[in-house]
Amino acid sequence: MEAHVDPPPLAIEQLRVVYGERPAVDRLSLSVRPGEIYGLLGSNGAGKSSTIKSIVGLVRPVGGSIRVFGLDPIATPVAAKAQIGYVPETSLLYEALTPREFLEFVASVRRLEARAASERIAAYATAFRLETELEEPILTLSQGTRQKVLILGALLHQPPLLVLDEPLHSLDPRSVRIMKELLARYVTVPGRGVLFSTHTMEVAEQLCHRIGILDHGVLRGEGTLAELRGRVAQGDATLEEIFLRLTEEASGVAAAVNALEGR
Amino acid sequence: MGWAEARRWSDVAFGEVALQAIFAFRQGNLPAPEDPHRIVRKARRRVVQSKAIISVFLALIALVAAVALRSAGTIVGSGFVPSTLAPGLFDAGIVTGLLSLDIAFLWWTGLQVLPTFLSAEVLPVLEPLPIDDRTLRQTAALLYVRLFDLPALTVLVATPVFVGLAVGPWAGVAVVPGAVAAVAFALALSLLTARFFVRRVQGARGGGGSTALRWAYLLLWVIPAFGLFAFVTAAPALFEALDAIALRGPSVPAYLLLAAFPFALASLPAVAAQGPAGFGLPTGGVVLGAAAVGYLALAGWAVVWTLRSVRTFGLAPALAPAAGPTPRYDVHPTSPAWAVLVKDLRIASRTPGYAFLLLLPILDAAAIGLWTYASASAASAALALGLAAVATAALLATFFGPAFFAIEVNAYSYGRALPLPDRAVLLGKVALVALLYLVAAGIVLGLSAARVFDPLVFAAFVAAELPAVVAASMLALGILFHRARRRGLPIVNLYAGTWYAVLVSIPALIVAGVPLLIFHDLSAAGAYPGLAGMGAGALAELAFCAPFALAGGST
Numbered sequence: 022m023e024a025h026v027d028p029p030p031l032a033i034e035q036l037r038v039v040y041g042e043r044p045a046v047d048r049l050s051l052s053v054r055p056g057e058i059y060g061l062l063g064s065n066g067a068g069k070s071s072t073i074k075s076i077v078g079l080v081r082p083v084g085g086s087i088r089v090f091g092l093d094p095i096a097t098p099v100a101a102k103a104q105i106g107y108v109p110e111t112s113l114l115y116e117a118l119t120p121r122e123f124l125e126f127v128a129s130v131r132r133l134e135a136r137a138a139s140e141r142i143a144a145y146a147t148a149f150r151l152e153t154e155l156e157e158p159i160l161t162l163s164q165g166t167r168q169k170v171l172i173l174g175a176l177l178h179q180p181p182l183l184v185l186d187e188p189l190h191s192l193d194p195r196s197v198r199i200m201k202e203l204l205a206r207y208v209t210v211p212g213r214g215v216l217f218s219t220h221t222m223e224v225a226e227q228l229c230h231r232i233g234i235l236d237h238g239v240l241r242g243e244g245t246l247a248e249l250r251g252r253v254a255q256g257d258a259t260l261e262e263i264f265l266r267l268t269e270e271a272s273g274v275a276a277a278v279n280a281l282e283g284r
Numbered sequence: 285m286g287w288a289e290a291r292r293w294s295d296v297a298f299g300e301v302a303l304q305a306i307f308a309f310r311q312g313n314l315p316a317p318e319d320p321h322r323i324v325r326k327a328r329r330r331v332v333q334s335k336a337i338i339s340v341f342l343a344l345i346a347l348v349a350a351v352a353l354r355s356a357g358t359i360v361g362s363g364f365v366p367s368t369l370a371p372g373l374f375d376a377g378i379v380t381g382l383l384s385l386d387i388a389f390l391w392w393t394g395l396q397v398l399p400t401f402l403s404a405e406v407l408p409v410l411e412p413l414p415i416d417d418r419t420l421r422q423t424a425a426l427l428y429v430r431l432f433d434l435p436a437l438t439v440l441v442a443t444p445v446f447v448g449l450a451v452g453p454w455a456g457v458a459v460v461p462g463a464v465a466a467v468a469f470a471l472a473l474s475l476l477t478a479r480f481f482v483r484r485v486q487g488a489r490g491g492g493g494s495t496a497l498r499w500a501y502l503l504l505w506v507i508p509a510f511g512l513f514a515f516v517t518a519a520p521a522l523f524e525a526l527d528a529i530a531l532r533g534p535s536v537p538a539y540l541l542l543a544a545f546p547f548a549l550a551s552l553p554a555v556a557a558q559g560p561a562g563f564g565l566p567t568g569g570v571v572l573g574a575a576a577v578g579y580l581a582l583a584g585w586a587v588v589w590t591l592r593s594v595r596t597f598g599l600a601p602a603l604a605p606a607a608g609p610t611p612r613y614d615v616h617p618t619s620p621a622w623a624v625l626v627k628d629l630r631i632a633s634r635t636p637g638y639a640f641l642l643l644l645p646i647l648d649a650a651a652i653g654l655w656t657y658a659s660a661s662a663a664s665a666a667l668a669l670g671l672a673a674v675a676t677a678a679l680l681a682t683f684f685g686p687a688f689f690a691i692e693v694n695a696y697s698y699g700r701a702l703p704l705p706d707r708a709v710l711l712g713k714v715a716l717v718a719l720l721y722l723v724a725a726g727i728v729l730g731l732s733a734a735r736v737f738d739p740l741v742f743a744a745f746v747a748a749e750l751p752a753v754v755a756a757s758m759l760a761l762g763i764l765f766h767r768a769r770r771r772g773l774p775i776v777n778l779y780a781g782t783w784y785a786v787l788v789s790i791p792a793l794i795v796a797g798v799p800l801l802i803f804h805d806l807s808a809a810g811a812y813p814g815l816a817g818m819g820a821g822a823l824a825e826l827a828f829c830a831p832f833a834l835a836g837g838s839t
Binding site: 041077078079098099100101102103105107109113114115117118119121122124125126127128129130131132133134135138139140142143146152153155156157158160161 | 319486487488489611612613614615616617618619620622623626627630631633634635698699700701702703704705708
């Protein structure tokens with residue numbers, strides 16, 4: 022008798038995203054396993070956001086496949102998106118709504134029960150110190166506060182897969198700390214996974230179980246920090262050093278600094 | 285540095301304003317996969333097109349006024365205008381209407397574009413650069429003027445040209461101060477009210493009281509669009525009042541009229557053409573002259589104030605949240621389609637452009653309802669007017685339906701990341717159109733209740749047209765959704781895709797209009813056969829359009 026294997030939170034195979042002539046993501050394969058925070062690391066324009074936008078259905082890939090708990094986000098977008106909580110890289114919100122109105126809309130779309138949704142909003146708003154801003158139009162809020170609203174929107178339905186594009190961007194240190202703790206505990210619930218994009222090495226090093234290094238749309242390396250150190254044959258290498266080695270940018274950094282100093 | 289440098293900066297900044305006005309990238313719209321330079325060129329072109337449309341409209345108003353001035357002999361004494369009215373007062377009345385409409389439409393344009401000017405944040409980008417204070421102020425002033433350039437130029441050129449052709453060359457010259465003052469006051473009024481709207485409407489907090497207040501402000505915003513309608517409707521009464529004042533000879537009301545804006549400046553071409561004797565208001569020379577000089581001086585001050593204030597306005601930090609509201613965490617989730625409807629109403633309550641679309645059919649119905657109540661003498665005439673009001677509201681609500689799709693452009697990409705079926709979005713928008721129609725019909729019924737002696741026919745008319753309104757909006761929105769699915773991207777921004785929204789409105793208007801034509805043709809045999817035919821036609825249309833619109837949505 023064949024054992025039943027649950028599909029992983031996220032499985033990407035040979036993904037290709039192209040803008041005009043330029044490939045943004047080129048044959049990318051990766052997976053987020055249950056209980057895992059997977060960090061997608063890359064320079065600006067490496068293809069992190071394009072990958073994430075493909076997962077949540079904002080960008081249509083030209084090749085490859087994506088499965089969210091076995092669901093195809095292109096063929097069954099509503100079912101797949103129901104499994105995901107998404108924080109975009111920029112604060113894309115309905116600016117004319119207040120955070121409470123926005124979260125009510127999200128709760129309605131996700132068909133949440135009023136009491137559970139209200140309790141979660143109260144808990145997260147208190148944790149992130151958002152109480153006084155809940156009745157102000159999003160238009161009037163600071164970048165960091167908008168980011169908190171987006172995080173609330175992503176966590177409101179306690180999704181089994183969190184897809185976070187630079188989620189700590191513009192958050193205050195206290196909220197960053199809360200978010201890190203929250204994510205570490207979040208994946209302790211069986212079956213949950215987190216895909217987390219960042220270019221902050223320290224965060225990836227602290228938080229992620231596995232890291233994928235993306236460069237010009239291509240995955241240059243993947244694994245735990247120890248595995249990546251093994252790949253560059255340097256046991257005490259920092260993630261920054263590993264990143265620069267794998268993306269072949271280490272020599273470029275020195276050359277750029279020398280050029281700036283006129284040597 | 286100086287004006288040349290300011291012009292260079294304003295040119296760069298205006299490109300960004302155009303880009304954000306057309307494609308709303310900062311609000312979350314995703315760029316189409318095409319050459320970025322092409323997108324920028326397209327944005328600039330469409331801004332010019334939008335300005336051209338407003339300019340053509342302003343030129344048409346001037347042309348209509350010129351035709352009226354030219355036909356003064358026919359119009360005076362026709363019943364529309366009292367036969368005793370002096371030709372000069374007739375001319376002054378027409379030019380007063382023209383200048384008022386110019387101000388109203390330039391103001392309306394300003395209110396539409398200024399929130400985008402702010403959200404594009406072009407001045408905060410320039411401010412930290414090493415540009416001297418004077419050049420920055422000049423850049424801001426030039427940018428502001430560029431928002432209005434073509435429409436303002438049209439007023440400044442078309443008004444004297446058309447008045448000159450209709451009345452005479454000296455009248456054309458004499459109307460120039462009026463045109464200049466109209467532009468100056470409209471630009472100042474735009475800035476003044478835009479500040480107000482940004483603070484009190486866009487930045488208003490949530491809650492019932494605040495929502496009611498926002499809608500009240502938004503009603504004020506819609507008034508300019510009704511200027512034309514109001515002027516045409518109220519013109520006979522205004523001319524009668526003018527005649528009555530003139531017949532009383534020198535009096536306080538006569539002097540007050542001569543001193544009023546824009547009548548004082550609008551009288552100058554009549555005085556130039558007819559001379560003081562033919563003008564109709566005696567001994568007003570000193571008052572008229574003083575008022576005209578005073579308004580011109582005020583216009584000059586308005587220009588200086590506007591150009592100096594633009595920079596402060598453009599730099600104003602978005603809005604600081606008010607301190608200390610009691611935290612409210614409770615939310616009341618509903619069905620996704622209803623949530624879309626509520627979201628749209630909430631967005632419209634802080635977005636004048638969308639509020640206008642919602643309020644126009646309702647205000648139109650209210651205006652015709654009031655007219656029905658006030659003027660119709662026979663029950664049948666009142667009923668006909670009431671039915672016409674409902675028919676107009678149905679057509680207007682249907683016509684604007686596609687624009688409601690455009691609300692999704694705001695943070696559209698976030699909405700697309702949610703598990704929101706297309707069907708729910710479509711049904712939410714259709715429900716909004718149906719709601720507008722029913723509110724408009726309810727207002728007409730309420731206002732004309734005292735004169736409509738057959739409310740049953742009225743109610744049956746409203747009910748028979750409802751399926752056609754639903755079918756029409758389903759058709760228009762269905763076409764838009766099918767196209768969005770095929771292209772995989774949001775396709776309609778109210779500005780970027782205006783041509784497409786207008787295009788899909790045409791079949792929708794036909795669908796909404798066919799049952800009205802059926803009623804018109806069959807009602808000769810009696811109201812009820814007409815209503816039966818109308819209802820049957822509307823239901824048949826719904827049976828055809830609903831499956832098309834609801835097919836193929838994401839699951």
